[in-house]
Amino acid sequence: MKRTIVIGLLGTQLDSRHPQDRWSKWRPSVGLCQQEDLLVARFDLLHEPQFKALAESVSSDMQTASPETEVRLIEVDFNKDPWDFESVYSALHDYAKKQSFDPDSEDYLIHITTGSHVGQICLFLLTESGHLPGRLIQTFPPRRNNDGPEGNYGIIDLDLSKYDRLAARFEEEQRETAAFLKSGIETSNDTFNRMIDDIEQVALHSRAPVLLMGPTGAGKSQLARRIYELKKSRGQLSGNFVEVNCATLRGDSAMSALFGHVKGSFTGATTDRPGLLKAAHNGLLFLDEIGELGADEQAMLLRALEEKRFLPLGADKDAKSDFQFICGTNRDLRQSVTKGDFRADLLARINLWSFRLPGLRERPEDIAPNVRYELEKLAREFGQQVRFNKEAEEAFLRFATSHEARWSGNFRDLNAALVRMATLSRGRRINMEVFEQERSRLLEDWRGDADNQSTQASVDLLEKVLGKKHLSHIDRFDQVQLSVVVETCRKSKNLSEAGRYLFDISGEKRRTRNDADRLRKYLARFGLTWEKCLGENAV
Numbered sequence: 001m002k003r004t005i006v007i008g009l010l011g012t013q014l015d016s017r018h019p020q021d022r023w024s025k026w027r028p029s030v031g032l033c034q035q036e037d038l039l040v041a042r043f044d045l046l047h048e049p050q051f052k053a054l055a056e057s058v059s060s061d062m063q064t065a066s067p068e069t070e071v072r073l074i075e076v077d078f079n080k081d082p083w084d085f086e087s088v089y090s091a092l093h094d095y096a097k098k099q100s101f102d103p104d105s106e107d108y109l110i111h112i113t114t115g116s117h118v119g120q121i122c123l124f125l126l127t128e129s130g131h132l133p134g135r136l137i138q139t140f141p142p143r144r145n146n147d148g149p150e151g152n153y154g155i156i157d158l159d160l161s162k163y164d165r166l167a168a169r170f171e172e173e174q175r176e177t178a179a180f181l182k183s184g185i186e187t188s189n190d191t192f193n194r195m196i197d198d199i200e201q202v203a204l205h206s207r208a209p210v211l212l213m214g215p216t217g218a219g220k221s222q223l224a225r226r227i228y229e230l231k232k233s234r235g236q237l238s239g240n241f242v243e244v245n246c247a248t249l250r251g252d253s254a255m256s257a258l259f260g261h262v263k264g265s266f267t268g269a270t271t272d273r274p275g276l277l278k279a280a281h282n283g284l285l286f287l288d289e290i291g292e293l294g295a296d297e298q299a300m301l302l303r304a305l306e307e308k309r310f311l312p313l314g315a316d317k318d319a320k321s322d323f324q325f326i327c328g329t330n331r332d333l334r335q336s337v338t339k340g341d342f343r344a345d346l347l348a349r350i351n352l353w354s355f356r357l358p359g360l361r362e363r364p365e366d367i368a369p370n371v372r373y374e375l376e377k378l379a380r381e382f383g384q385q386v387r388f389n390k391e392a393e394e395a396f397l398r399f400a401t402s403h404e405a406r407w408s409g410n411f412r413d414l415n416a417a418l419v420r421m422a423t424l425s426r427g428r429r430i431n432m433e434v435f436e437q438e439r440s441r442l443l444e445d446w447r448g449d450a451d452n453q454s455t456q457a458s459v460d461l462l463e464k465v466l467g468k469k470h471l472s473h474i475d476r477f478d479q480v481q482l483s484v485v486v487e488t489c490r491k492s493k494n495l496s497e498a499g500r501y502l503f504d505i506s507g508e509k510r511r512t513r514n515d516a517d518r519l520r521k522y523l524a525r526f527g528l529t530w531e532k533c534l535g536e537n538a539v
């Protein structure tokens, strides 16, 4: 059994009664020592210096009521003003700091009762913040005639998770906010749902930057706006949602768009421009595609995040803006750091909370609820129900969750497909014919994607070994061939092995065969050598 320790303020009115009434009227501190079911091992009775005599007499009555209770009289100095919050809080804070609490063997009850509000508020705050590591004990006067003068008490644990009904209420609230973040779509993908729960916690309890990663169309921008709306509804910010896609910011105007400029700082700057960071003051700035941001802008942004100040173009003193920050990217920023395109310190600053939104193909179970959601949205837009017929619905969902469906634009693709099908079958149900047509169209779109992707990969490789400038002098026709040759070299042990593979047919037909030499000559036409093909850095 832990020892019960009560900490409470002497009540200068209620604890002090006329000597004749002492044992017939309710006195909060004494009453606590008269409770049959509460044995107080020690009572820290806090009082102001000028009430020393009263404290002593109350203490002696407490001891009479409960001989087993040790009463410690402790002076707290409120500067003679028990209504001054700052004085009272400081004095009680000092008391709390000086104590060495031992919650393993002692149970602390902080006494709250009728009396000056300020004292009660300070005791509550110190308990709530853990400076006083205990529960509250509230006492109140006898309520019925036959109640004794000791009055009543109740213990209040400020750990809200201990109350079943409150816990149920919080759970409900959490479900509601999670549903809000998901735009009310009933998703069942575990990874996604868990991520949303985490984002909810971060959105409600942190002001730190959040990084949303994930492929295009996965819903980063939409989620950023939802986070803003959630924060706003909880009074965590009052300003605006300011959104900009960094890919649209180029050159000199990028600096000015973000950080503003002063009149006359460059030709064309005819007025002051506050810039987007300023516009986000007290609100939330969402920088999409942050990986596209230039080096100067990255440096300035880092400072704005750390110091809440930045220098507008042409200005001689800093501007200030205090905003919360979310950014989005579909790039691997760590790789960008390695390549020298992104500042490591900025990445460290923005990815305290980073979340990767899965693409649609990673959430096949969520396609059906998203289709329902989107069709309802379209119905509102069209002013008319939009539905599949049964056969087409099954076929669409089968296709949508098959390996054939790449969904490379994720929700953008899914939503576009539904808009097209709904439009084409306006007033009628979406049938097999419309679905088949849509299916071909999507497959066609995605075929282009796959080709583009591999072309881009070849261009990247050639840039790496040749350098951008050199590459720009080579015909696309030759680039295609060259990229296969370079790729083969990088996969082979030596020039001969690569040559054998590349000249497989014609090599066989020759009388004397020197594939390595043929390959060397081919590479030399582009200023390349075996070593350069293997090298990471452009020459």
Ligand SMILES: Nc1ncnc2c1ncn2[C@@H]1O[C@H](COP(=O)(O)OP(=O)(O)O)[C@@H](O)[C@H]1O
Pocket: 182, 183, 185, 214, 215, 216, 217, 218, 219, 220, 221, 222, 223, 328, 370, 374, 411, 412, 415
């Ligand atoms: N969970 C979702 N369900 C349905 N549509 C969504 C969802 N999330 C986003 N969208 C829609 O998909 C499109 C792309 O979303 P967006 O947030 O712009 O993606 P990102 O910023 O990742 O490219 C938008 O039209 C958006 O309204």
Ligand SMILES: [Mg+2]
Pocket: 220, 221, 222, 288, 328
């Ligand atoms: Mg976006």
